[in-house]
Amino acid sequence: MMFIVLLTVVIVPVVIAWPSMGKKAIKLPDSDTFIRQNGTKWQIQYVGNIKFTGSIGELGLGGDKCRSSFLGGRHIWNCGDMECASDPFKCGFSMGPAFYGTKSVSVINTTAHANVGDFQFAPPWHGDPKPVPPQSQYGMDTSNVVPINATTGLAYVWEITRGAPDGSHLDQGAGVVFVTLGETQPIAKRVGPLLTGSDSVAVGIFAIARVQQYIYNYNLQGPFGNILVGRVEASDAALSASKYEYLLYPPDNKTAPIWTRGIPAAKDAANYGMRTTESSGRFACSQYGSVTWSRYFHKYMLMCNLFLDFTFFYLAENPWGPWTGGYKLLGDDSGWLGYGVSAHPRWSTKDNELYFSQGPSGPLNMFKLTFHY
Numbered sequence: 001m002m003f004i005v006l007l008t009v010v011i012v013p014v015v016i017a018w019p020s021m022g023k024k025a026i027k028l029p030d031s032d033t034f035i036r037q038n039g040t041k042w043q044i045q046y047v048g049n050i051k052f053t054g055s056i057g058e059l060g061l062g063g064d065k066c067r068s069s070f071l072g073g074r075h076i077w078n079c080g081d082m083e084c085a086s087d088p089f090k091c092g093f094s095m096g097p098a099f100y101g102t103k104s105v106s107v108i109n110t111t112a113h114a115n116v117g118d119f120q121f122a123p124p125w126h127g128d129p130k131p132v133p134p135q136s137q138y139g140m141d142t143s144n145v146v147p148i149n150a151t152t153g154l155a156y157v158w159e160i161t162r163g164a165p166d167g168s169h170l171d172q173g174a175g176v177v178f179v180t181l182g183e184t185q186p187i188a189k190r191v192g193p194l195l196t197g198s199d200s201v202a203v204g205i206f207a208i209a210r211v212q213q214y215i216y217n218y219n220l221q222g223p224f225g226n227i228l229v230g231r232v233e234a235s236d237a238a239l240s241a242s243k244y245e246y247l248l249y250p251p252d253n254k255t256a257p258i259w260t261r262g263i264p265a266a267k268d269a270a271n272y273g274m275r276t277t278e279s280s281g282r283f284a285c286s287q288y289g290s291v292t293w294s295r296y297f298h299k300y301m302l303m304c305n306l307f308l309d310f311t312f313f314y315l316a317e318n319p320w321g322p323w324t325g326g327y328k329l330l331g332d333d334s335g336w337l338g339y340g341v342s343a344h345p346r347w348s349t350k351d352n353e354l355y356f357s358q359g360p361s362g363p364l365n366m367f368k369l370t371f372h373y
Ligand SMILES: *[C@@H]1O[C@H](CO)[C@@H](O)[C@H](O)[C@H]1NC(C)=O
Pocket: 148, 149, 150, 151, 152, 178, 235, 236
């Protein structure tokens, strides 16, 4: 059940000011050399699984796609489907709860409630199409959260209806939620109808990022490894589909970006997207991830997974690319299941270190990545 919903989804981080000036750029070698330098020029340390505090932590709360964001001085975590010990009767079920983080990257504060169903992050809007049999309930994928001002954040949702005996679901469309800081948990609120219909691309479900006046949204759709990028001004403009623009897929990595108005239909996704220097021109991943600013590389860093397999990162000068080729972090023989990787730059104490977590339908594995270039 979780997988079906999750296949469509994503993440990411936030930072209003990502200026890059004055520092010497650190260059990486080609991707084969990079792999040989595993353990010398860079390393990965597994630091344990994410812990949830309080009684639902003791009951084994788990799930997938927990992404971290930062708003008004607080760490926010929002997740995919969550329940305790894979059993919805142990501590309830939530299609997407949100919590506050703590000083420790791998401790999430769930002390406030005994039932994870009390932590719903982004409920449907009252005017949304109701589930029609055989579907019986909603599903809500959510992006990470970016700030639009000091007290309010923004995130995207992709709404589906599901819960049919045959496991089928129906897409409903993309929506925008405003996020505020509740007493015990962040609260996301839709203020009107969905932004798009069910035929649209899933806006921001790979990840979103705040860069200067824009919110960049990413989603993985179209041919294998195609990641679209769109943007809109970080204001109430985000509530109008006509204010969005998307990058047309550039014929090569030297072509100046061409932005075109409106949110594309899913069937046209192949005409849009970002370039990498991979031979395919696209990314090597099939799962959502993160887009953050790396203070170490002075570049944007995109992280993603090949489903239950590799974890990659890519670097770029601009949030729309062009991106480098993929650098593998975790290999297919590492024993870790790559799913829903999320970078957590807010917990780095040095520029050369970065925490990230990933893992499907259960415990979330936390890693610390360190570079020595
Ligand atoms: C932040 O943005 C929200 C949504 O546009 C708005 O309702 C709120 O008044 C703004 N707050 C401040 C302090 O500007």
